[in-house]
Amino acid sequence: MKRQFGHRARLALTPAQVSVLDGQAHAARTTWNLLHDWWLMLPKAKRTLAAADAVIRRGRKDLPWLGVLPAQAAQAVLKNYFQAWKNCWEGRAHAPEFKARFRTRMSIDIPQGRDLQVVRVHRRWGVVNIPKLGRVKFRWTKDLPIGKGAGKTNRITGARLVKDALGWHIAFRISVLEQAPAPHPGPEVGIDAGITIPLALSDGTTAEHGPWLSRKEQARLLAYGQRAARRETHRTKGEPISGRLHKTYDQIARIRATAKRRRDDWQHQTTTAIATTYGTVVVEALPITNMTRSAKGTLERPGKNVAQKAGLNRAILGEAWGRTVELLAYKLAHRGGTLAEVPAPGTSQECSVCHTITPGSRRSQAEFVCNNPACGWEGNADHNAARTTLHRYRTGHALVPAAGRAVVRRASHAAKPATAR
Incomplete structure (x- = not known):
């Protein structure tokens, strides 16, 4: 393969x-x-x-x-x-x-892999040849197919140099030939994505994280934002942006890039652990674009609680649920597992024991009490939603799009994103 x-x-x-x-x-x-x-x-x-x-x-x-x-x-x-x-x-x-x-x-772009001449110097650093620049050191965090041990079928086919707010990086394109993965023997698990608890699993475990930025970093980000706003007010409309304002924008971008990198690291570690432990992972098909639409409304019909909705939208986008699903998809496929998506409506209101939806069952963000007189189950609301998600998959409610192809992502061996580990 x-x-x-x-x-x-x-x-x-x-x-x-x-x-x-x-x-x-x-x-x-x-x-x-x-x-x-x-x-x-x-x-x-x-x-x-x-x-x-x-x-x-x-x-x-x-x-x-x-x-x-x-x-x-x-x-x-x-x-x-x-x-x-x-x-x-x-x-x-x-x-x-x-x-x-x-x-x-x-x-x-560096389209030819043979031009790179990658060599590992020691445990932490490697050296790569960049056309018209020469030999450059790069951070070695993953074994690359180089030397005689890689064989003829495993090789670096090219690379792309990319600059972000934190500097220049190199993204290697790698092609390897390996055995197709056997079916994953792990158990099934449902996952509920949230904000207070980022990932709640149906077996009672959770995957949580702290703030992406420290208090000092958050204070610096706020100060840079205020500085940029003051300098923007002194700029005439149509006038080029000054060097000082560009510098402030760069400082803001560096702090935001640091937060993004920490989030990516947490997502990679968490999804790798889930894909290694479980054979089938079931998630909700969340319409994130619709969930994060503005509540401003129109002049004729202005929206309500616009500021609160804007804060909720930032929190949802900050968790990057869609990227978590993408990482789970290719990591499970690489390990022989399965990722399935089920309809999202009602998972937080449905009882995972009697599977009925009664008004007011979800008492708070973390408390769920079934109002069905014949049930009365009590428990954590996020774990209840995760168990409901798994139940919908087991009862045959995996989504099937109009083309007739079930949204069950098996070992498709799709290309991995450039930041994958």
Whole structure:
């Protein structure tokens, strides 16, 4: 079985190396924009891959500042641009757009894995070769298929350099050949996602976490936000953003990126433990987009409790329930397990013992008391919802979309996200 996945690692760069990569990333973004303008100006009959390739080659020759981008990275821009149009024509995405300087994530493709020449230096660090930059150290947190021990079928097929608020990272693309996983012998479990308790399992256990930011970090984030608001008030509409305001925005982005990284780490560790322990995991099919819509309303019919709803929306989005399900899907598939989704309405009001819905059974966020006179069961509300979720799966209520394919994710061996561990 061929398995393709990714691994992301932090690069240790000097200020001079950061400047070189920044220049390459801006050249890649500009190449995209020039290619986009050329595409829109030409008639459809002349929009061919060969003509676009000739334009890029001529542009790199005529404009020296475009030549800082390696030739293979420029070809990767062309390939990605044509793929973006293909995704648009097939209805999977919108049409490609102009990439603005400050709203676009800076990235550089290295399409050939043989150019990387990855070597492990010691337990914590490795070295990778980056075109037009040289040998660069990166943080070694996962064994990569390098050297004679990897074999001919396991290899690094390429990489992408990505810059976020915390610096430059490298995302390796890895392809390995391995045995198909045997069916997971673990038990079944239902999961209820929440805010007070992030994940409550039907067997009575929970997966919880503390605040993503410390009190000092939260105070700094608030102070930077207030500073940015003050500086924004002194900027005339249409005037370029000052360097000081950009610096404040960068400080805010770094703190938010730190919180996101801590959340990702918790999600990876938690989902790995669940996928290793259980053979079948059942979750609710939550309509997160609908759940996090604004309550502002319209001028004719203004909404109520808008501020409270906005806080609830931030809390829901901060837990990233959708990403947790995605991580569970591919980790369970890799271990031979199954992920199933069941309808979400009523799981928090239905009793997990008598399976009846009675008004007022959920007394509070954590207390559930069945109002059915023949039952009267009492227990934790989150665990009750998790057991109800598992019961719906066992009684054949797994969701089936219109195409007729059940939403039961078995060993599909889909590609793993670049941040996977």
